[in-house]
Amino acid sequence: MKIISIVVPVYNEQENIIHFYREICNVMKTTNYDFQLFFVNDGSSDASAELIRELEEKDTHVKGLFLARNFGHQVALTCGLDHANGDAVITMDGDMQHPPELIPLLLEKWEAGYEVVQTIRETTEGVSWLKKMTSSCYYKVLNNMANIHIQEGGSDFRLMDQVVVRSFRRYKEQARFIRGMIGAMGYKQTQIEFVAPKRFAGTSKFSPRKMLHFALDGITAYSNLPLRLSLYGGLLSGLISFLLVLHVLFIKIFTYDAVPGWATIAASILFLGGIQLTVLGIIGEYIGRIFAEVKQRPLYLLEREPENEIEK
Structure with a gap:
């Protein structure tokens, strides 16, 4: 039986972990695949690490990766991709804004021969008009400056064949803009659009300062x-x-x-x-x-x- 690795970066998400784990288990039961669920604890200061360890002890599907400190979302994703050895790897956030019920559709596209299945966020429920406007303007500016096209609304919710994952591991740059890296790699890619629901619990850990650094990484990594x-x-x-x-x-x-x-x-x-x-x-x-x-x-x-x- 083929194995699907699911990589989830975690930073102070104690209110979401158990609910997310149950949803993933329920969804994967409807598929014909075994799975691994990699929780990458990105230096959380709450009870996230303890909850992950408890799940590890109860369920062999759960694998915990514990970073020595907070390295950031993109590095946490990289860590998960370095350790995931499934036939295909799905990366997603654990706050339920990346709906687990889309996983069967991602797998269906993969079975059809696509090596990268990228989700495109049409909108996010409850997001402010200012964030929508700044996000739209950013992608327009980035695409006018960069030598590759980066899809507006692209997220880090995607499926990658193990061939793509192994190629990704060869990229060693410190400033990580994974959306651009995957898009620039080539391979046979397709897209799925979705509307992101509100967070299940808690608040976003992506502060304006982190968003600014992320935006600068995207610009400087792909344009001079x-x-x-x-x-x-x-x-x-x-x-x-x-x-x-x-x-x-x-x-x-x-x-x-x-x-x-x-x-x-x-x-x-x-x-x-x-x-x-x-x-x-x-x-x-x-x-x-x-x-x-x-x-x-x-x-x-x-x-x-x-x-x-x-x-x-």
Whole structure:
């Protein structure tokens, strides 16, 4: 019998774990597959780790992976993918916003020959109009800048054939934007649209700061356009500065209004200073990411290795 590995990153989700586990068990009973359920505890400070250990002891389907600290959602997903050895691997969140009842449809598409089945979130129940607008604008900006197309509404709820998972493990970059990585890998892919329900319990752990970092990872990982725009901005500011110099010379030579020129000087200094700081900030962002990559530190550390470690 083929085995399906389900990878679920967990960060302070004690109110959701048991309900999610029961729903997964109920759904998988309706399929013709055995399954493994990998809970990746991402340094939770609540009772999540204890609940996962209890489920491990009661049900051999449950496998716990316990990160040494909070490494972030994308790294937690990576950890699960590194250890999942099923014939196909499904990644999803454990707050019920990725509906388990869609799993049979994912499996059906996989059986039809697709190696990646990506879910596309049409909307989320109860989400604010501001978040919808900023998300839509972000994907438009990203797709205009990146050299690959990233589907608007794409989520980390997807099925991947083990062939794709093994290829994914070869990607070692520190800044993880898995949606873009999977989309850029190729293979035979298809999509399923769904409406994300509200969380079963608790609140989202994806703070505005984390969302901003995630957005920057997506842009800097797949586009050097910000650096190119910095060059264009520098050339434009140089042209404007040259025109200002001509203006100052004209005032000095042909008029008697040279003394009050402090306003022109102040404006040009402020303009050039702003351009320079912006360009330095963009360059610094890329240099910071280069610095993180060249250190070649491990993406994550586990509190303890699983008993049956999988060869990668």
